[in-house]
Amino acid sequence: MNVGTYAFQIVSARVLGPAEYGAVARMMALLMVLSVVQLGLQATTARRISAEPDRVATIEAAVLRTSWRAALVVGALAVAASPLIYQLLRLDGLLPAVLLGLTVVPVTVMGGQAGVLQGERRWLPLSLVYLSVGVPRVALGAVFLSVSATETSAMLSVLVASWAPVLVGSWALRRLPRRERVEPRRRVGGEVLRETVGSSLALLAFVALSNLDVVVAGSVLDEHDAGLYAGGLIVTKAVLFLPQFAVVVLFPSMSTAHESRAAVLRGLAFLSSLGVACVGGTYLLADVALVFIGGQDYAEVRGRLWLFAVLGALLAVLQLLVYAGLARRGAATKYVVALGVLAVVGIGSLADSITSLATTVAIVDAVVLAVLVGLQVVLHRRTPDAPGTPA
Numbered sequence: 001m002n003v004g005t006y007a008f009q010i011v012s013a014r015v016l017g018p019a020e021y022g023a024v025a026r027m028m029a030l031l032m033v034l035s036v037v038q039l040g041l042q043a044t045t046a047r048r049i050s051a052e053p054d055r056v057a058t059i060e061a062a063v064l065r066t067s068w069r070a071a072l073v074v075g076a077l078a079v080a081a082s083p084l085i086y087q088l089l090r091l092d093g094l095l096p097a098v099l100l101g102l103t104v105v106p107v108t109v110m111g112g113q114a115g116v117l118q119g120e121r122r123w124l125p126l127s128l129v130y131l132s133v134g135v136p137r138v139a140l141g142a143v144f145l146s147v148s149a150t151e152t153s154a155m156l157s158v159l160v161a162s163w164a165p166v167l168v169g170s171w172a173l174r175r176l177p178r179r180e181r182v183e184p185r186r187r188v189g190g191e192v193l194r195e196t197v198g199s200s201l202a203l204l205a206f207v208a209l210s211n212l213d214v215v216v217a218g219s220v221l222d223e224h225d226a227g228l229y230a231g232g233l234i235v236t237k238a239v240l241f242l243p244q245f246a247v248v249v250l251f252p253s254m255s256t257a258h259e260s261r262a263a264v265l266r267g268l269a270f271l272s273s274l275g276v277a278c279v280g281g282t283y284l285l286a287d288v289a290l291v292f293i294g295g296q297d298y299a300e301v302r303g304r305l306w307l308f309a310v311l312g313a314l315l316a317v318l319q320l321l322v323y324a325g326l327a328r329r330g331a332a333t334k335y336v337v338a339l340g341v342l343a344v345v346g347i348g349s350l351a352d353s354i355t356s357l358a359t360t361v362a363i364v365d366a367v368v369l370a371v372l373v374g375l376q377v378v379l380h381r382r383t384p385d386a387p388g389t390p391a
Helices: 002-034 036-051 053-082 082-088 095-119 123-147 149-163 164-172 183-218 223-241 242-254 257-284 285-293 295-327 332-346 354-382
Strands: none
Touching: 002 036, 002 095, 002 123, 002 183, 002 223, 002 295, 036 053, 036 149, 036 242, 036 295, 053 082, 053 095, 053 183, 053 332, 082 095, 082 123, 095 123, 095 149, 095 164, 123 149, 123 164, 123 295, 164 285, 183 285, 183 295, 183 332, 183 354, 223 257, 223 285, 223 295, 223 354, 242 257, 242 295, 257 285, 257 295, 285 295, 295 332, 295 354, 332 354
């Protein structure tokens, strides 16, 4: 999924060039922010099914119904806000902003479907859903951009491709035999909705932390440097999402009391080691990395690509810790990450170069990471086997 998703970013960067690709990168970053309901639905569903395996049928029925309702509401709000998005992201026209809002609908629906499969640990169909996110995006993106190299074509390809995982998810969840009685949907739907709101807020804070720096770059840097910063963030996103499978696989275990501590420790060890390797590889093979972010048009940022890899490594570990907090139904995690967002926007707005902005973001991420590690240590010492304690 991630190879396909970021191959789309690479194709867009090469075809459009720094200036126009910067606008596409800002739209994709905002799409991530608008996708928090999808992430909240997935996390809520996976956690509840892992913690309450005897209620799978009830949870599944409520989630799938809630997903469609939430998707239509969030999509409508995003389309209504398209004039504001057009101005904020400095797009060439209103249509790309409208397409961005429409894309939220299938993306949100996919979250509920993926949550069911993740909670049940049905890794094969879940893998097919993820593959159908990445492969159609790069395939259709290449076709659409070859016809018309514009922001509108790029966003239209994303919209069309976003329906593929919904179709795969619907197929994977068709007519599954359930042995338990299904409880009233309204009551369970209310429970799912309330927890989804809390999970979405925590994930909104993380998504904002990992994406708003490109928006800040568009405001404080000139158009060329903002495009270079967006190109460097391809490395960040690659390092961030390369080990995402680990978070997906470990989350059900983190939601189960007797498995939680070991799952968090395994995740921290794996992601930290992989992050160090990615930073070292980017530093030693900067020319190779440059090829993957768009070639010589981005040569000015070549010597700083390792710094963008650092950002990705920090965010990968942060993502694990945010999900660890959600698995324990924590409250403090989202406030810590939200403070980090405010710091990125506030302090980042004082930056006057690509290096100063990237360094500022790295320092903020490192501080937030240290605090979240401390919270996990306190949590597992205090309540080693009890889920549901604030973290």
